[in-house]
Each structure stands twice: as C-alpha cells, then as structure tokens.
Amino acid sequence: MLVVRPAGPADLDHLLELAILSGPGFTSLTEDPDALSERLELSQASFRGQVAPQEAWYTLMLEDGDTGDIDGVGSVKATVGLKRPFFSFRVVNNTASSPSIGVKLDHQTLVLVNECTGWTEVGSLFLKADRRKGGAGRLLSQSRYMLIGAQPELFAENVLAELRGVFTPDGACPFWDHVAHKFFPMEFDDADRMTGSTDKQFILDLAPRHPIYTELLPEPARAVIGKVHPQGVPAMALLESEGFRPNGLVDIFDAGPTVSCGRDNIRTVRDARQLRLEITDHVEAELPALISTDSIAAFRAVRAKCDIDGEIARLTAETAAALKIRNGATIRVKS
Numbered sequence: 001m002l003v004v005r006p007a008g009p010a011d012l013d014h015l016l017e018l019a020i021l022s023g024p025g026f027t028s029l030t031e032d033p034d035a036l037s038e039r040l041e042l043s044q045a046s047f048r049g050q051v052a053p054q055e056a057w058y059t060l061m062l063e064d065g066d067t068g069d070i071d072g073v074g075s076v077k078a079t080v081g082l083k084r085p086f087f088s089f090r091v092v093n094n095t096a097s098s099p100s101i102g103v104k105l106d107h108q109t110l111v112l113v114n115e116c117t118g119w120t121e122v123g124s125l126f127l128k129a130d131r132r133k134g135g136a137g138r139l140l141s142q143s144r145y146m147l148i149g150a151q152p153e154l155f156a157e158n159v160l161a162e163l164r165g166v167f168t169p170d171g172a173c174p175f176w177d178h179v180a181h182k183f184f185p186m187e188f189d190d191a192d193r194m195t196g197s198t199d200k201q202f203i204l205d206l207a208p209r210h211p212i213y214t215e216l217l218p219e220p221a222r223a224v225i226g227k228v229h230p231q232g233v234p235a236m237a238l239l240e241s242e243g244f245r246p247n248g249l250v251d252i253f254d255a256g257p258t259v260s261c262g263r264d265n266i267r268t269v270r271d272a273r274q275l276r277l278e279i280t281d282h283v284e285a286e287l288p289a290l291i292s293t294d295s296i297a298a299f300r301a302v303r304a305k306c307d308i309d310g311e312i313a314r315l316t317a318e319t320a321a322a323l324k325i326r327n328g329a330t331i332r333v334k335s
C-alpha cells in the first residue's frame, strides 16, 4: 500500500535521487545535498513542533509500504515572504483612451510586486515517472491538504502554489532568454539557485523598477506569460480540482503562473470528515477514500476502502497498520 509520511534526515539519499530526476528548473528541489539535508532537518523539526509555526516546512514522502521504495515527494511551507520577500510580476491591464480622437487601447504590463507575504505554499510535488497516471500523484498532492486540515490554525488563510513556466524541449526558457536575462546577466540555474539560497537582495537591486509593456516583447516571450510547463499540466489540473485558480501573478524568471485558494475553501480541507476508527475484517465500499491521521506529529495518509457509518469509519487492520493507528483513533476521511 502506498503511504504518505513525514520526511526526515534519513531520507537524504531518496530526496537527492528525486531532485536529480526532477531536473533543472524545479526550483524547490535543488540537487545540493547540503540544502536538502537542511530541509530534511527542518521537516523533522516542523512535524515535531520544534520550530515556530510560521517557520515550519513540512516535507512528505510517498513510500511503497510493501517494498520500502520512495516514489515521490510533496511539501507545505507554513508561510512565505516573511524572512525574504516573495517577488512576482503582477499582470496589470492599463487602458489608455483618447475620446477626442476615438482611440481606446488596452496595454498589458508586468509590474514587480512583493505580495503573498505570510501565505502558505504547497510545492515540490514530484512523482517518479513509472508511478504516474495511476492516482499516486493525486494521493501525494491531496495528502498536503489533509495535513493542513489536521491543524488549520498552523497555516495561513491563503494558500498558493507556483507552477513552472514554459521551457522548450531543448531546455531553453523563452521568457528568461528574452526578458529576465536582460536584467539578470547570469545563467537561469544560477538565478534560480540564488533565489532559494540568498536573501534575494540581488532581485531588489536588479529587477525592473518600471512596468514592462508586454506588447513590446518578442512573440516567443509574450506567448508564455502565465503558461504552465507541459510537464506541469497534471499538477495544475490537480490544483484546479481543489479550487485553486490563477491569481494574476507570474514568476519573474520563467513567467509560470501562481495559483491560490482560501485555505478553508480547498476542497479536501473543506470536505474531509473527522471520524472514529473501527477495525473490521471486511470493508464493503467499492471505491477507495483518502484517509489520514488527525495529527501533524504522527501524520500519515493512504488511499483505501472505508465504510462510513455515522461518526464511525471502518477500515481493515492492514489500512490501520499503514496509518500506524489503533482501534478508536480519530482519523480524517475524504470520500
């Protein structure tokens, strides 16, 4: 059975393998072992409640309970933008009109902004290729909302996700090449790495201070503003099915979209029910449900069949063992 569980320092080799598989341009999964090791320490401390709530960064691993293989990762950052700014371009429409000569024009511009301060971010969603298209991606993605729902007060009222922007098959990034690189004379990967590892002062120093009129940009750059990387389309579909929508912000390097949703309006947060576990020999339900523990410290999530009867949820002993819980425990279930 596939189980989503907290990541800790012992997952370094697995996380490094996933980071390498995810390739360049996946900002939040750097291939730097020291950074990953720090991240795993922080994850463990976050699940144990040993860091201030706003500093928590929960990393979750998808584990095959039968083989012990680690097939995917996902995460929730309790807040962004508090210690370091969270820069984006806001896509702004400016209407220019001159009634006296009968002209009215809409100009789209990109304006550097630092919004979303204190928001929660879901990210780092990555699944090994041979596991895709079978529901594991949805389990991994939704388990983050079960985590948020277990203790919503530890997270912000608004939740965002950043999707990767468009890269061509040969690895070129049209928005970077035609726009961002003019302001940041470095390799994309270096800018990307510095975004994650510095206070982002270089962005404040070098980023455009004035609106960029998009109609003045070359077509290949204009065409990708707010567009998702082809490989990010399933991730976008998963977010949209939870209620996330583009919020008009795009990444300053690759122009990928930011999507957001009110925490309590995320479907899985809103619809999951708190129930009491009763272990049974046989479950009649035909379709599996999303089931998690009701605790951040002992968080685990699975997809398994479950009979609901009032406030009782009946699971097999195998499912209860995968969740590491006993009869009578409180669980959270999303049918």
Ligand SMILES: CC(C)(COP(=O)(O)OP(=O)(O)OC[C@H]1O[C@@H](n2cnc3c(N)ncnc32)[C@H](O)[C@@H]1OP(=O)(O)O)[C@@H](O)C(=O)NCCC(=O)NCCSC(=O)CCC(=O)O
Pocket: 075, 122, 123, 124, 125, 126, 127, 128, 131, 132, 133, 134, 135, 136, 137, 138, 141, 161, 162, 163, 164, 231, 232, 233, 234, 235, 237, 238, 239, 241
């Ligand atoms: C994102 C995942 C984990 C998703 O897993 P899977 O590929 O197995 O997902 P899936 O079940 O095949 O598809 C998920 C849903 O998307 C739909 N779907 C798939 N391809 C589609 C397409 N081309 N157009 C429209 N919808 C599409 C499926 O029908 C399905 O919905 P139904 O179930 O309704 O049929 C994976 O694709 C992956 O590892 N991708 C590479 C890394 C990546 O790009 N990660 C996102 C980075 S961005 C990020 O991390 C922030 C976002 C976030 O954290 O959530």
